Each structure stands twice: as C-alpha cells, then as structure tokens.
Amino acid sequence: MASTTRRTTASEQAPGKGAGFRSLQVEEFRIKSEPYYLPIADEVELFQTAYAQHMPVLLKGPTGCGKTRFLEYMSWRLHQHVPTRAEEGVPLITVACHEDLTASDLVGRYLLEREETRWIDGPLTRAVKVGAICYLDEIVEARKDTTVLIHPLTDYRRLLPVEKRGELLEAADGFLLVVSYNPGYQSALKDLKHSTRQRFVAIEFDYPPRELEAEIVQREADCSAEVARQLAKLGEKVRNLKEHGLAEGVSTRLLIYAGKLIANGIQSRRACQTAVVWALTDDAEVQRSIEEVVTSIFED
C-alpha cells in the first residue's frame, strides 16, 4: 500500500483562514514577541545550557506555576541569534498528552483519500523536521508504549523512527524535546518509567516567592500593586494548606485570574471566591477556611 501513497509534506498544506478564526499547522505557530517571564532562580541559565548540549529537559512542577510560559520565553530567547528565526518567530510545538494518546498521534498516520492513502506527519515528526522545541505536556498521562517511542530521540542518536514508513528521521539542529510533569496529583501508578525519566535533565519549578509572584500578578493581571501583593499573600497562605484538605496549592494562574477580575471592577472578596476558593476545592470545610483567609486579607 505504501507504493500508492503520495507523500505529503507539511509545507503543502496552506494555513486555512476562516472568518473570525485562524487555523494553523502546529509548526507554523510562532512566538513573535518576547513573552513576559520573570526568572525565579537559575532556570534560564540551566535551560540554555541544556539546549546547547542537546539535552532533553523535564519541567517538573505544580500546575500553573509558569512552565509553559517559561518554555515560550526560552524558545523565543534561544532563537534570537538565528536571524531568520528572529524575524519569523520561533516555533514551539505543544502536545497535551492524555491516556489515549498513541504513537501514531505523535508520529503520523495514513489517511485514506479518494483512491489512495495519504501520509500525514504527526507533531513530533514535524518538530523533528523543522528543528522546533517539542513540548509534551503532562507526559505521564500518555501510555507507556507511547513514551517508549521518544527514547531514541532523547539520547545521543536524536533519531525518530517512523515505523510505518520504514524511515528514521534525524532531528534538525534546533530540535529539543521537553516534557512536563506534575508530581503532585499523580498516583504511584502513574509514575514515569525510570528509563524514560533518566533521559531528561529535570528543572524543578514551584510557585514563585511572595514578592516575585506579586510582581508577576501585577504585570499579568494589570492590577494595582497593593492588590497583587495581597493576592500573592493569599497564594502563600493557601499553599500552606496543601495536603491538608487541598490536593494542590493555588496556582499563579488562578491568582492572575482573580487579579484580572478585581482590576475589572469585581469586589476583591468576591473575585477571590470565584477564582480561588471555588476553583480549588469542593470541600465545604476547606472552602470556609480559605474564605476566612480571604476575608482576613481583603477588606471588601
């Protein structure tokens, strides 16, 4: 059947443009301007070095603590020295992993089209070809047989076997595999295989300390410094409850949401209630306690 298959490459597919929305091929997504990222520790330096050395990176940290943002920022920054790239922006290919994610979903598959089958590259294949950073978000969610697929890509070989086509693709120079992993809520069952895990250098993320988080919130939510400070304080206090009724501490993302609501005229206590309290837990007891923290910090 392979003989009847016409090869298609990504470049043949034009980006579709509809009314009101834009549809892009994954590798066409470009980061055009510098994303805002406030370094918390030495993560920028670490990543830079790892990238230069072709070392795959594992970003470990709770939800909404800035992993994606960090990667966007790093892709942009790393490609600055490439003149063409600087202009057209930096590709970052993101795949959200889930239970049913199969190897074909990553590598590519045949589709039937009229009388013939047509091959279509998966996102990983595209990233390998164009030399983009490929970000597998929540890698543990993917099935084990899928994760094994990335093994040859993540050692010195940097090869992606495309079994169905009997091909071996060598990764283009700018390619780097980055995976993320949130150790918080996974059960022991869903741990990364050691052979997978030991292929990555791990950069640990956590929520930023109070002052930095206040800065981030203020900037991202466009709220007052005082509100940002209070929200960061709330974040810190609520995170103290982690593992005591709360599976996850409140994310920077949620604090930013709350900040945005407040900046747009919602009363602060109410904003925190919707963006923080109710988003965090359904346990009435814990909700009540967090609300008390909220009412202690915010005056109205």
Added chain:
Amino acid sequence: MTAAEQLRERYAAELRGFGSSLPEDFGAAAAELAPRFSAQQLELWAQAGVALANYSLRSWEASAEYFRASPQVASAMRFEQLMAWARIATELAERSSVVSAAFLKATPEVLEHLPPWQLEPWARQGERLCRGNWKSIALCALYFSSSPRLLAAMSLQRLGELVAVVDALTERSYELATTCVEHAPQIFGALAPRDHEPFLRFAQAVTRVSWADTRLYLERGPALLERVEPEMRSRFLELAARVTADVGRQGFPLFAGAAAALGEIELSQHDAMLAFAGRLAIASPIAAMEYLKSAPFVRTRLTAEQMQQWAESGASVLLEDGNAEGAEAFFRLESTRAEQLMTALTARVELAHVGSTLRLYAKALTGEQVSVRSTEELVERGIGWVTESSATTEGTAIYLPPFISTFEHQDANFQAYKVFATHQAGRMEFGSFRYRFGDDGTQTPSTVHERERRVRGDAPTRATTAMERYFDLFPDRALIAALFTVIEDTRVDAYVGREYGGIRSVLRRLQAHEAQHRPALQGMALRAAFVENLLRASLQAADTMQWPHALEPVLRDGLSALRMVELAEATVQDSAEVAAALYDIAQRIPNVELEPDEQWETPDGDLLEVAASMPGGGAGDVPMPQGEEAEFETPPQPEFRGDFKPELVQLLMQLRQQREGDGEGEGAGSPITQQQLQELLEKSVELSLSGMEEGDIASSLAMFLSGLEKEGGTPQGEPRPEHGQQQGSGEEPVQQDLPVAIEWFHYDEWDFRAADYRPRWCRVGERVAPEGSLDFYQETLQRHHGLVAETRRQFELLRPETFRKIKRLEDGEDLDLDHAIEFLVDKRAGVGPQARIYWRRNKIERDVAVAFLLDMSASTDEEIEKQRPRRNEREDGFDDDPRKYFQWLAQRRAKQAQEPPKRIIDLEKESAVLIVEALEAIGDAYGIYGFSGYGRENVEFYTIKNLDEHFSDRVRKRIAKIDPVRSTRMGPAIRHTVHKLEGFEAKVKILILVSDGRPQDHGYGRDRTEKEYAVHDTKQALLEAKRAGITPFLITVDKEGHDYLGEMCDDIGYEVVADIESLPRRLPSLYRTLATQ
C-alpha cells in the same frame, strides 16, 4: 356528798381492777363535769367510760384517756356530741384500744382545728389505716397522735387525701407510710395551703406508679418546689401529676429534673414556660417535661425570645407533624434539628463548631501544623499554664476559649474568634517565639550582651533557652514579663493590622471593647499604672490613659518606645530591646499608691501622637514620689491576646527538637536537664504569684515535669487523636502489652421514631487489632487447600484485561489490514461502506476497594453445632433408650474435647483467610475490620488490615486473634468504615458486613429486647454508605430466624448464608459477583 362523789363511790368498785390511776382520773373528770351535766347525763358519760374500760384487756388505757380528755372535750360541745365521741372511741376500741386511746388523747387539741361535728369524719379517715395487724395499728395511732399538728398545717379534706396516699403506701412499706405521716406536718406547714391539693394529687400519682419515689418526693419535693415561682407551683404540680399518670415511673424523675431546671431560670419566665409546657403536655407530657429540663442549657445559648422561637419549632414537630417521639428527642436535645436550630438562633459561637475551620485557617496563616483546641484542655496537660480561660499557644496548638458570646450577633462573635486565632497564629507567623539572644532588631541594636555582663559579670548563663536567658537579665521577673508581653502583643497586633486588612476593623472593635473593660487606673500602684497605660495605648486607646501630670515625661518616654514596635519591619528582637528600655524606666517608678487628691489626668493630644523613638534618658531627672512600695501586680491581659509564655514555648520547642534528634538550632547543643527544668518552674511568675503551699509547689513541679516530658515525646503534628489506654499496661511494658493507641471518632445515630439524627451520639474508638500466632493462618490454608486453590484460580480470571484490541474504529492506532481491504473491495463494488478500518488497544483498569467488616460481638461465640436442628435425631434415636442417649452424649463430649466445636467467629476468621488469599491474587485494595463494644460511648473498632496497608505476617497474626468481645452496635461501625472508604481513592467501593444478623447493644433501643431502633439505625447507616457511592452488602450467618436485618434490606444487597459452614466458600464467590458488576 356531791354528785361527782356519789358517782365515784358508785363506780369505784367497777374501776378498781384497772390500775390505780383510773379511778382517780375518773374522779377528777367527774368533778369537773358534774356542774355542767345532769345526773342522768353524768351517768351516761360514766357508763360509756366504764364500758370502754371493760371492752378488752388493755382498753382501760383508752378509758383513762377518755376520762382525762372529757372535761376539755365536753367544754367544746353539746352532750349528744360528747356521747357520739364516746361511741366512736368504743368503735375504735373494737379495732384496737391503742388506736382508741390515741384518738381520745388527741381530741382536745384537734378540737382547736376542727368543729365538733368534724370529729367523726376525722376519726373515720384515720380508721381506714387500721387493718388489724400491729403495724397498721401503730400507723393508725400515729395518725391520731399527729393529727393536731397535721391539722394545724392542712385542712381535714387534705388530710384525707394524705391518708389515701399513706394507705396506698402501706401496701408496700409500713415504714415508708410511717415516715410519711411523721414528716407530713412539717412538709405541709412549709407549703402554701393552695399548693396542698396539687401536691397531694401528684403524691398520689407517684405512689400509684412508683411507691419508692414517694419518699423521695416527700423528702425533696418541697425544696424543689421552693425554687419555682410561688404562683406557679400548683400549676407545675398539676402538670407533673398529669405527666405521671401518662408516663408512670419516669414521672418523679421528670418532675425533679424539671423543677431543678426551673430553679435555674429567672422567676419571671416561669409563667410563660409552664404555659408552654402545658400546651405540649396535651400531646406529649414527656416532651413538656423535657422542654423544662433543657431550658437552662438552652438559655445559656439563647435569649428568652430566641428560646421561645426554638421551642415553637419543637412544638410544631409535636402538634403539626404529630411526631411525639420526634418532639421528645427535640426537647431532650438529642435531635440534629434541635441542635441546628439552636446554632442558627444563638449569638454564641462554640469552638466545637468553628474549631476545624479555625484550624485550617491558622494552618494557612502560619504554615505550621497547628491544631486548635479548647483552653479547657490546656491546664490538664500540665505544662505550665494555669489559667483556664485565656487564649494562648504553646507553639504547636492554639488554645481558644470554648465559646464566645461577647457580642450580640453570631457573626461578630465568630469574627472575634478569628481575631483570637489570628493573634495566636500571628505570634507564630511573626516570630514571637523566634527570639535569639543578642541578635539585632531592624529598629534597634541589641544591648543584651552588655546588660548580661553588667548583671552577671563573667558567670556563665544557666538558662536553657534564649528567652529564659533574656528574662534572667532582669531582677523583677514579673515586671519584665509584663512589659515584654505588652510590647510583643503590640507588635503582633500591628502586624496583623497591616497584613490582614480584612480583619483590621474587627481587631479595632475588640481593642475598643477591651479598652472599655480595663481596671480603673486611679488607685493603682504607680508602676502598675505605668504598665497599664502602655497596655491601653497598645489597644489604640491612648485617650483612656490617666497619669499624674508631674510624671508626664516618663509616660512620654514609655509611649514613644512602645511605638517603635509598631513600625513596619520590627521584629521580636526589637520587642526585647524596647521591653528592656521600658524596664529601666519602670524600675525608677516607685510602685506606690498615690494620695487620692493627686492629680491624675488624661494626657492631651500632643502625647497621643508621640513619634516612635527609643527613650533618651531625658526623663531621668523627674522627681519621683516617695512611699511604701507594693509588690508589682501584672495588669490583666486583654482576652483576645490571651496568655503569652515565650520562655515555655521555646523550652517546649527545644524539648521536641531534642526528641526528634534534631540537633541544630540555638541552644540545642546541650540537652536540657531535669534540674534546669526545675529551676525554670521555680522562676515561673504565675506559680510564685499564686502563693502556693510548699506541697503544692512540689506536686505541681512533678506534674509540670511529667507534662513537659510527655509533650517532648509527642512529635508535633496534626491534632493528636485522643489516646486511650487498654487495660494491662503494666509498669514494665512487654512488647505486646504496650498501651494501644485509640483514635476516637464521633458519629450521629438515627432515631427512627424522631425521624432525625442524634448528633454526635456514638463514639468509635479505632485501634489496631491485637496479634495472635501465625499458626492459625497456615493451618487454615492447609485445611482448605483445595478451596484456596480454587478461589485463587477464579479470582485470577478477574485480573485486569490489560490490553484488548478494539476493531472497526473510524480512527485508531493503526489500520486493520483485513478491514481495509474489505473496505476497498466494498467501495469498488459501490456498496458505499463506512471507513471503519482502524483498531486501537483499550485499557480496562480494575480499580476496586473493598472493606470487610466483621462482627466480633459475643453472640458470634455461639457454637454452630447448637444451631443445627438436632431434635429429630435425638427423638428418633434415643427416646426409648436413655442409655443410648448418654452414650451418644459421652462420645460427643469426648469429640469436642479433642476438637473444640466451631463458632460463628471461627468461620468468619476462616473466611477472612480465604478472601485474603483470593484478593491478593486479584490485586484489589482491601481492608479488614472488626467491631464490637459496649454502649454508645464505646464502640470498639479493630483494624485487622487497613485499606492502604500491605499484607504481612502481622495481618496474618491479627486474623488469628479475632475474638468475640461484646455487643453489636452496627450503625457506628458501618459509618466509620464508610468514612475509611471515603478517604480511599477507587472507582468501585464495596463494604461487606459479615455478622450474625443481630444488632444489639446497651441503649441501642428502648430496652434489651427492642430490635427496631437498632435495625433502623443499621439500615440508615447502610443507606448512607450507598449515598457515598459505596456498595454495601450484608452477609448474615444466622439461621435461627434472629435475622432482623433481612426483612428490611430491600434495596441493599443481602444474603443469608444458608449453611453456615459454607461461609468460607460463599464469601469469595459473592465478592466476585459484587466486584465485577
């Protein structure tokens, strides 16, 4: 010769035989009566007396009384009446001369209370008591002899009613009846006459249902009544009588309880309350009394109007819903509805209700593993705190008062709780206990080293903690402690105000409230007044300060120093510096009481706004008043700040660290010795102040030391479960006799009559089951090896089917070649097929958790043999030949001796072994628990294997040790198991209860034989399980129809294992069906 003398002559002979006094008495009486009566009358009178004397052997005594009483009696009545009196006496003498004598003797005095025509009814009333035996005669005589006093206290009619009561009592106890008569005059004398009738009516009612209570009633009744509003007493008694007629034996206890309760309530409320109770009594007398009984408690939480509102709701349960049991439970405060409503109505906030919220709140604020406890618990812990009502913290727990009712609204009181908690949490969050000796503050450089050199020279410090070392620098320990407390609290309050803008206003309100309740300044000794003024300033109430005008510069210095710690970055180091500076100032102020005419004034605006600065010594030359100094007394702490004992907290933290082997941190290098602890206690301000005796100090020292040791031994952490101890923890604990840690849980219980839960009704104590030997497990496996192998095999089949291919999908992992070709063929043929040509592997995960709950009640001790129908065998086989029967019996005994008969519990154990083997094969999470207990406070819950515990030899040993214990309160055991399952992550959750089908416990129902209550509660608990997404299943091994659960488990999975011995076989297969549905 007078008529009297003639008479005497005539009768002398007749009277001679009766002892010497009789003729004399006769003579004397005749002499007195002669002038009044005609000769004929006298004759009749005398004959009556003689007849009486002759009536029986001892009736001359009555006769003597007759003659003696006659003159007085005669003067009160006409002659015919006198004769009627004599006739009564004669009739009484027919029953007993003693009675007659008593009657005659009492008559003159009785006549002071009764008109002559009532003598007859009076006598007849008493006569009833006389039944011929000597006890009744004595009682009857007592009636007559007590009559003068009785009639002085009560009317004749009431006396008749009393006799009825007494008469009824005689059927039970003459002794009691006698006491009753003896005490009656006093009792009725004390009661208002209008209350006599209801008092007696109630007495009759009580006597009818529970004669023994009559004594109690007579003894205590009057005193109990005294506390009831006088106008209301008869109404109350009528109610009590009505209730008693209805409820029988409970009548008096209810009355006593209600009366005592009324006694605690303002008199003005009694009217309305009794009226309300009267309304309830129509439908449920018990509810009426329970209402009265709970009133004092309810009133501690609710105002009179709120209580009315609350009670109306209970009344509607009774009157509208017609649910008497419900209303009774409501007013007995054993109903969730009653409690919730009370909570909703009251302004008072209970720690029990808000404690867990505050705990998480404090945890959020501090980031520490704090627990929140009631101050009532603190003193018991014996670690140096002796006041029971103040909030405080010892570093890991925050102690708060059990309730707050300071403000009129619930919310305000809750906010107050928050401020209390925030202040204590603030001490942790803002570092009150992190004082380090010699570190600089952010506002002030440290001077403590210089001070130490000054005070101590080169002598090394003996202090165990930094705080202690600091306090040691100051000779007046009480003064420095007071100052440091004020300053550090000021700092914490300032932080709280800055960091927690949301409660700033509440904090201000509490500060203002406290400021209004400070002790008066004028009249305080001067140094104490100085500290008090600082405290007021720290409460933002500087305008309430008062201070001698001449000394204003001193106060100014103090205030500006105080303001230092209100600065944004101030630390505990600054507090220590400021307190030290203030100490120097305070030291110069003599602690004298000033003359009343001394000028105290409220400082003006200028002083209120002094800027923060350390004292420069400018006030040094202010002349101080002279006089005799009093000992310094620490001003009382504001409630929301509570006790502050940084030196003890540091000590405790150090001890805890020491235990945890964490050698780091200041001062942790050298372990604290007993002696150091002792010294610390001796320095403790509170103990020296409270002026204890030598012995007291020694004993509290011991308590303190052991308290501290215990503290140090307990690692800091989550609210420690209460720990109980089982018997058998000797001096030298052997491995197995170690005290068993018991964790307590409370659960509601369902009262089906009230259709409501009884809140926190049962206390479940969870503990790890004891261990037996390993042999049992192995032996069971060997004995049943065939069955074991078979069930294992069956269960292995259930193992998750990991990857199964699903075909004919529109999208999938890969093309399925067969289908693809088929598709193309179809397409060419123009059939227009669907492109379902992909396949994908599907993963089915097995995610099951099961909890087995085994009945360990005494009834499982029953032998199975016994339950087998054996009658036939016996009848057919041996009836004709007893020898055969004995032979059989002997054989059986011998067999039993070799191999003890199996009991239900043995089968439970064997089943446990089998199911464990099976479950280990399949890999499902499972827990095995047992339960028993006695009474609602003591439900025993044994963990044989926890859901998240790995299977081990210890589990094997615990199974071996499963033994029948006591009763069967299934409800709470089920609830606790549900609680455990809820805390466990799994898609499918199953609870399997294995029992003999008889829920039974002390107080689990109206009496021992009632099953309905227990069965309903058990069913309710199973329904709760269902609601929690758990599949409950019941297996009972009861064959004799004791199965009370079966009939009502309509929608709950349920099986009676027909042949008990097949339980081990049946259980695994049942599980299989359950877990694969």
